[in-house]
Amino acid sequence: MAESKRMLVTGGTGRLGRALVPRLLEAGHEVRVLTRKTRPPAAHEWVVGDLRRRGGPAAAVAGVDTIVHLATTNGRHDVAATGNLIEAARAAGAPHLVYLSIVGIENFEFGYYRAKLACEHLVEESGLPWTILRTTQFHDLVAAICDVQRRLPVTIVPAGMSVQPIDVTEVADRLVTISAGSAGHRVPDLGGPQVRDLPGLARSYLRSIGRRRPVVSVRLPGKMFRDYRAGNHLAPDRAVGRITFDEFLADLPVREGGR
Template sequence: MDVLVTGATGRLGRRLVPHLQDAGHRVRQMSRRGTGPGGVRGDLVTGRDLGHALAGAEVVVHAASDPRGNPWEVDVAGTRRLVEAVDRDRLRHLVYVSIVGIDRVPLSYYRAKYAAEQVLLASRLPITLVRITQFHEFADELLGTARRGPLLPVPMGWRVQPVDVDDAAAHLAATASAEPDGGVVEFGGPEEHSVGDLARAWAAVRAPTARVLSTPFPGRLGAALRDGAALPARGGRGRRTWAEYLAGSPSPG
């Protein structure tokens, strides 16, 4: 099939494209500049060239996001622009990349992703919303940033289930090739961890002299993550564990 990937140059998109190509699909990679092999130009913020980028696409994997900028403009308004520009006569499946817990974790970025889901659910398009847990690489980066000299402070009692980005990419490619679900599905890592255990395994590999210090984290965010809001309730699971990731991957920094 003719597949268009938004966010193809991001962490997930770079792993996703080869999986789609290996499955025999013709893959176009949308970005604002449209550079590189298979690149097409399309801007979710302005809507410029979106119609041209989406023309003829049978499958769209919408992985573009802006967690550090303005997700309400990119993720929500940009998704609305995507819905308006899609070729409804050709489209067979639109797969949206979301996050486990966006309906339960009180973060502004999560609220924006949840609003983008509602845009798609109201669109009458053939969709599957795939909520994925946080990637190993993201957890790796956060722990590196959190370290303060000999101490590694982490929130007490938070529960997470990180997943390997390549496992997630393979799952998305398989989802894109299948029939639309019409709603939300989840995908997570193979093991649940407390953030403290995650940090101790990280420190043993990345910073052997660091001491993990679990500290209380009050408020609604802390309560939600202690109650398992970031854990998948159902759906598929990746295979690569956190320990295997740490043993086989250099530090992102």
Template sequence: MILVTGGTGTLGRKVVRGLLDAGRDVRVLSRSDKAPYDGVQVVVGDLETGEGVDKVVHGVETIVHCAGSAKGDDEKAKSLIAAAVPAGVRHLVNISVVGADTLPVVSGLDRKMFGYFAAKRGAELIIERSGIPWTNLRATQFHELTFTVAEQLAKLPVVPAPSGFKIQPVDAAAVAERLVELAQKAPQGQVDDIAGPRTYTFKEMVKVYLRAAGKRRMMLPMHTPGKAAAAYRAGANLSPGRGTGRTWEDFVNASLAR
């Protein structure tokens, strides 16, 4: 049995579908009892509180940990590990973010803007130290969230553009395919990053969306202070040479055509 946490989310649904197509028995941890697909076993549990997680992991050999949010991913990992260790889980596949181990998140503005990376790194360390054999895959930012950001910014009369920030967005479908592959292999520890095929400045990323949507907006360059922002400008969130999947342009055009 393979458990997918976050199995009803953007990435998790794709992982669940891929595992089902591979003929695997799949269970989903969810805060509701609604299954993302037929043939999936759903067990209600909450990683934020730890409630019901012991029942969710019972009888599970492999976990694909896709449950994530803007904050608190380290606490979710604690809840999962607390239940997975006594349950005898044999392999935990974790999805993290490129930059989790390199972005220097400290306090103040840095923590407010980049605390997500610190939480992801915290989750990685909790899993690594758990005693459960593990595989960790770091991905760059998903097209889906990048699209949401661009869509919201396009509603503004003037779009703020952090100077020097670059992104290498990746299709969640490509990430899901890799996770499905890793879940069916022996634990591998830290594996190569996965990233999109092209790198864009923040300004270029938004302009791709604006052109496809037929909109025009003024862009306002802005400098973001702090050590983490400096590391971001230096490319700590990028993974050159690891590109795969659809380009940002192709994803935007396909999304707007729906």
């Protein structure tokens, strides 16, 4: 059995965090979740702190062996928050810092990805033991793009784009292993099992909710969409995930207005 560790998870209330925290507990670790608001009692410890404020994470990092940094503001405050977390971690000792990132971000003209890349550099230069795991997009993101349009007469997707979605439970499982080990620096990317075009994924989503409607592909301008069309976000040589998008959809509850 692996050694029990004291772990801090930032972003523990997000989709991935909600999958990761129970798995860490099941593996026998002590888990602390950083939150900006007081939370009700749970199987893990909640610590109130604000990553955006210098000194905000100080209480959260005290005494931990590993920090799993999932929190994101979609680029708005990510760099400052990561810097504040690193500063607090260095003052508290030398915990292993595990950072979740995204495949291909160095090849994109996209503000959020540029912020993620800057955060990677901060982690690499932090002086702490560190590991960075990059993944492809989650199944949930693809479903959300379709879900917000479910009441429209058509579903619109960007033309010429494919994605390689992965299930958050598989990412969580990989993070459990990484966080229990020693620093691995840039570990191999984690990609979903299939590269599929967006229209096909949208049709799968519509079938899963019992809707029939056209899927319309629209070519969108700008460098960001050019980079997506070029496939800079894909990792076909790292298609190690097993849960397909269709299998993910089969496990989702039926939404209002569906079947």
